[in-house]
Amino acid sequence: MPAADATLRVLSLLAGQRAPLPAARIAAELDLPRSTTYDLLSVLVEHGYVLHLAQERRYAIGPSAYEVAAGYARHAPLARVGRRVVERLVDATGESGHLASLSGSDVLYIVEERAKGRTSLVTDIGVRLPAHLTATGRAMLAQLTPAQLRTLHSGREELLRRTDAPSPATPRQLRELLRQVRADGVAWESGEVTEGFRSVAAAVLDQAGWPVAAVALTWEEHRVDEEQAQHLADRVREAAGEIARMVSGRRAG
Structure with missing residues (x-):
C-alpha cells in the first residue's frame, strides 16, 4: 500500500529529527510529491501523530x-533489557529502582524493583502518574521540544499535585524546572509523589536524542x-x- 508506506516514512523521518521540518524538506527527503506530502501531514496532524507549528x-x-x-516499551526489548539493568542498579545501591516511559502527559511504569527491606512504593508496573510530578517524567519532559511540551501543558492551567510538597504549579514553572534538569543531566523529586521519599532519574535517549524511557532510584529521604x-x-x-546503548546498539564511548 503506497499510502501506508509513505505515511510510515514521514513518521520515521520526523522521529529522527531534533528540530521540526518544513513540508518542502520532507517531500524532498522522501522523494514525494508535495501534494501527497501535505495530504499525509494533514491526516497525521488531525490524529495527533504530527504537530503543525x-x-x-x-x-x-x-x-x-x-x-x-x-x-512498544511495555512488550518489547526495552522492558526486558531495562529490568536487568535496574536489578543490577538496585543490588549495587540498596535502593529501590524503576523504569518508566512517557504516555501522553503521564509516566507509565514498565519495570519496578524493590530493594530488600525497603518500603513498597506507588510505582508498580502499569501504574500511571502525572509526568510533571515524578523524577522519571521530568527527566523525559526535559528532552522534548518546546512545541511538544505545549501540547502536553498548554495555557495557564494549574498543574495537579499529590502532596503538600513544593512542586511546579503552572506550565511556566514546569518549563523553568526542566531547564535546570537539562543543565544537571538528572531530575529530582522530593515528597511530591509520596511524602518522605526522594527520587532521582535520568532519561534513556535513542540515537536521535529522543527520550524512550527514564530510570530512577527512590529512597526514604531521612x-x-x-x-x-x-x-x-x-x-x-x-x-x-x-x-540506551543496549537498546540502540551503540557502543560505550
Missing part, C-alpha cells in the same frame, strides 16, 4: 507517536544525605546510558 510553517513528531512508543544522593544520581546516569 503554524507560525514556523514546520512539522514535528506529535504526542500520539509517544503513545505508540509506550505500547536516610540519605546530599553526598550520598549525588552518588545515587551518578549511578542512575550510568544505568540510563547502559540501557
